[in-house]
Amino acid sequence: MIKDRIREDMKAAMRSHDADRLSTIRLLLAAIKQREIDEKIDATDDQVMEIITKMVKQRRDSVEQYRAGGREDLAGKEQNEIDVLSGYLPKQLTDDEVIAIIDEAVAAAGVTGMVGMGKVMGAVKAKVTGRADLGKVSALVKARLTAK
CATH class of the missing domain: 1.10.10.410 (Arc Repressor Mutant, subunit A)
Structure with missing residues (x-):
């Protein structure tokens, strides 16, 4: 399951002291947990994919807004989060x-x-x-x- 892989990646990020990656993974796990609590379910891989896709879309919108506002520092941070989250998505179609x-x-x-x-x-x-x-x-x- 994807959730197990995400948890293992969180542990690896903790061990390697990769604060940015760890922060993004924790945000993802929190979003998954929130949906599980709200809907009283145990999230399936498809539901986790929906959450990740939504988070990536939100961050892409943020990158556009930050770049329009001249805030490359914040756009870069959001782009790093997109890179981490995209690692859990399947290969994109052409x-x-x-x-x-x-x-x-x-x-x-x-x-x-x-x-x-x-x-x-x-x-x-x-x-x-x-x-x-x-x-x-x-x-x-x-x-x-x-x-x-």
Whole structure:
């Protein structure tokens, strides 16, 4: 399980006195624990992936804001956290791989035009969650559906 790997990485970060990595891992474990308490569940690997994906997205937004504000020091810190968190995500899909999945979903759904956007996104989201930025995927689906 991913949670076990995260805990082992936390121990390793403690042993090596890697304060930045340790801090990020502790934030991740706290987010996982919070979700488990809120929903009264034991988080599965898929749920942990959702949490990590959400945390990475939040940090990417923060990096943009910090850079726009001229705060490269804070942007760098956020980027370091993204690097640590991304290590737990599966290999990201290339644009070509995402487009192939979208084409397959469009063909399977048999939709044309933007009317089928929700149906196609539902099918695509199930296959790419945690492996591609859903905002980017949404833009690619819109482009495919308007082109047809």
